[in-house]
Amino acid sequence: MRTAHREDKGVIREALLDATSALMRELDTIDVGILDIAARANVNHGMIRYYFGSKEGMLLALLDRDVGVRIRQLEALHRLRISPTERMRLHLNGILDTYYQIPYLNRLIQAMVRDASAERVYHIAEELLKPIASAQHRIIEEGIATGEFRKVDPKLFYFNTIGAADGLYSNRFTLSAVFGGIPNADDALHERYKAQTVDTLLAGLLA
Incomplete structure (x- = not known):
């Protein structure tokens, strides 16, 4: 019974995060209301306070989830036995996929x-953003050491x-208004x- 209860809680928590993410993407804003989020997740809006303490707590949990997945992917990338150029290519592809x-x-x-x-600032900077910037820095240093990359400022390249x-x-506005009325990028x-x-980014990095 306790295991089932924990699983139910996990499902509701993830449903709220998924609903928040979906609405932000669809509406092109981070200003989404808790009633809309709860309706999309098909739960009572009181569940937001129950699981996250507040809407702000839920947004931080969403950020932790979104970025945490990418950090784990970077850790796996560094274990691959490939050249710095190929590692950077995979890394850059991953970042573009993330923002899409x-x-x-x-x-x-x-x-x-x-x-x-x-x-909170420390948590976001040290545990979410610096691991990504440091991973990219590491790839650049590896590429410079092997002679594949020219010397660049890792901070500026980030x-x-x-x-x-x-x-x-x-x-979306520029894409729609200036480039042919496309509402947003498709696959x-x-x-x-x-x-x-x-x-383009690799061309500026390769020696």
């Missing part, structure tokens, strides 16, 4: 650290990467954009 799947990511991070407690990855998916456009962006 989670276009609200940067907006959510900025909202969660604005006027936040020092403890911003090159995130800016390029976020640009298409967080700019085909994402694959084209990913290929071009990864090639």
Whole structure:
């Protein structure tokens, strides 16, 4: 009985996170209401307070889940016996896929650290963002050591990467108003954009 109860709690918790993520993507905003989230998850809105303490707590849990998956993928990437160039290519493809799947990511991070407690800022910076930046730095150093990469500033290359990855998916208005009325990137456009962006970033890195 206790195991079943824990499983039920886990299902409801994940349903709320899934509902929040889906609404943010569909509405192109992080400002989604708890009643809408609860309705999408098909639960009472009081479940948000029960499982997360507050809407803010739920958003932090969503950020932990979204980024945590990518950190584990990076750890697996570093265990592969491949060249720095191929490792970077896979890494960049993964970042582009992340922003296609989670276009609200940067907006959510900025909202969660604005006027936040020092403890939360530390958690987001040290446990969610620095592992990704450090992993990319490690690949760059590996590539420089093998002669595959020219010397670049890893910090600036990180911003090159995130800016390029976020640009298409967080700019629905520009995509729609300037480039042919497309409401948002679909799978085909994402694959084209990913290929071009990864090639462009790698071209600036290769020796």
